[in-house]
Amino acid sequence: MIVIRINSDDARNRLEFMLDKIEHPADMLAESATRVERSLRGHFSERDKRGNKLGGRRTNFWAAIANSTAIGDVTDRTADVNIGDKRFAQKLYGGTITAKRPWPGSGFLLLTIPVHPAAHGRRVSVTARETGLKMTFVGTAAGGVIGRFAKQAAEDEIYYVCVPSVDQAPDPEALPPGEMLEREALQGAEDYLKTEVQAAQLQPETGEITT
Amino acid sequence: VNEKYPNTQIPKHPNIFGYLGIWVLGCLTMALTLQPIAEAVEKISSRTPVGSTLKSAEWEQVPREIRERAIFSSRVENARVLDRIKSGLENILSGTRNEFGGIEDRSKFITELGKLAEREGLSPSDPGLKGTIQDITSEARADLILRTQTEMAYGYARHKRGSSGPLLRAAPAQELVRISERKEKRAWVDVWRSHGGRTFPGQPSIGGELQPGMGGIRLIALKGDPIWSSISRFGNPWPPFDFGSGVGVANVTRTEAIQLGLIQLNQITTEVPAGMNDALEVDVGEMDPAVRAELLRGLGNLVQLAGNTLKWIGGAA
Numbered sequence: 001m002i003v004i005r006i007n008s009d010d011a012r013n014r015l016e017f018m019l020d021k022i023e024h025p026a027d028m029l030a031e032s033a034t035r036v037e038r039s040l041r042g043h044f045s046e047r048d049k050r051g052n053k054l055g056g057r058r059t060n061f062w063a064a065i066a067n068s069t070a071i072g073d074v075t076d077r078t079a080d081v082n083i084g085d086k087r088f089a090q091k092l093y094g095g096t097i098t099a100k101r102p103w104p105g106s107g108f109l110l111l112t113i114p115v116h117p118a119a120h121g122r123r124v125s126v127t128a129r130e131t132g133l134k135m136t137f138v139g140t141a142a143g144g145v146i147g148r149f150a151k152q153a154a155e156d157e158i159y160y161v162c163v164p165s166v167d168q169a170p171d172p173e174a175l176p177p178g179e180m181l182e183r184e185a186l187q188g189a190e191d192y193l194k195t196e197v198q199a200a201q202l203q204p205e206t207g208e209i210t211t
Numbered sequence: 212v213n214e215k216y217p218n219t220q221i222p223k224h225p226n227i228f229g230y231l232g233i234w235v236l237g238c239l240t241m242a243l244t245l246q247p248i249a250e251a252v253e254k255i256s257s258r259t260p261v262g263s264t265l266k267s268a269e270w271e272q273v274p275r276e277i278r279e280r281a282i283f284s285s286r287v288e289n290a291r292v293l294d295r296i297k298s299g300l301e302n303i304l305s306g307t308r309n310e311f312g313g314i315e316d317r318s319k320f321i322t323e324l325g326k327l328a329e330r331e332g333l334s335p336s337d338p339g340l341k342g343t344i345q346d347i348t349s350e351a352r353a354d355l356i357l358r359t360q361t362e363m364a365y366g367y368a369r370h371k372r373g374s375s376g377p378l379l380r381a382a383p384a385q386e387l388v389r390i391s392e393r394k395e396k397r398a399w400v401d402v403w404r405s406h407g408g409r410t411f412p413g414q415p416s417i418g419g420e421l422q423p424g425m426g427g428i429r430l431i432a433l434k435g436d437p438i439w440s441s442i443s444r445f446g447n448p449w450p451p452f453d454f455g456s457g458v459g460v461a462n463v464t465r466t467e468a469i470q471l472g473l474i475q476l477n478q479i480t481t482e483v484p485a486g487m488n489d490a491l492e493v494d495v496g497e498m499d500p501a502v503r504a505e506l507l508r509g510l511g512n513l514v515q516l517a518g519n520t521l522k523w524i525g526g527a528a
Contacts, residue, residue: 030381033241034462041461042417045390059317063391067362067459070248070369074377079241084248084365086306086314123322126350130342185241191466192381199476
């Protein structure tokens, strides 16, 4: 669990002071969550611009993460922002990946890692179908390669490298900096409070800030 | 990760459904969680596969109320293929794990849909169509189905959540933004203006320019504004607004909406209709007779036709 705290006593004090004055804290939290959610989606959208390392056809992974991000439950005490695409967990936390089912072409429990642009984001069968090439496995249970093997070795093309497992490191930029999210959350709350003060000034007879 | 490493299973994280982060605002908390978006899953689950020979352009003539109730694909009659599309989308959106502990992802969906369509004999007879989006066995077609349907389900979910209560009060307006870059961008600013949309100076809050040379223009309207449905090829007020467009919407806060003059300081925001009409009766009198006949054949006992009024009654297709 990542916990990000507001370090500014001044900001916290002002928020606590204003919280006592408002009738609907959920509305304030909702405006705060709106800015956080928008900031997150903006970050994912920026990540999507980078493309993939192999230079293959883009899968727009990060755009899919952005599209699956939405504000969740908002109460007077809490506000959630949800990311619906489960693949994000592996980006954020990393971890060891092992094959659970053998690829029929080898019979071994091996991961097939794309190393050719045409293989990016594709399983072996899809690459074979799309390229019209016969994909052949060469290797053992300890590892190998999948590719198109010609009569001349110089014309061989490797599409996948096969390994029993991969340790994937967490992506340190999977989420935007915590300070940025904290800033957005605070800005949303302060915007809300300022607007409420302005609205209250238009209605002096009410005596208190309402939403 | 499965798109990068095919045939792999993502290891279970104890905190996959847990909190990713918590912000403490005074005595209030805000959390970032990883969990399926329930409304998106429900959106797909509630739809019924409808096989038909109708082409994409003909489906666009079908009233939105019917299209929103159906899972269909251009010129696909095969029930097994349509069932696979539906179950694949449900699995992806819900993150359901299979017997091996893996989750269905893009590459698995594309692989299995293509293989099934081939087994069902749906490969195009014209070799020139092989591998194109007109070929249901191709990666391009499966990818288009997956992107469009998942974006639509998530778009609906975000629209529904943001159409009432605190979320609507906090963000009564939204902005057309570029979520994903495209080599060739549609002229969204022109489309927006042609439908009477107001433009505002400034950089879009998410992504780069919507249209080449139009980086300093923002396209913003209230969530209940009919322009959202008007600019959509699908007639929905939520994204996607066209096939593969790469654009979506971003919330615009109440504070910004007031500053832009979209709402007044003390204006009470009214709830935005979140879904279809409940009666599900639509007039099909202006549809092309041949398209209407094929639609009725595909819908079977899902509908009743009285005069020109088509009523959705549910049940099996």
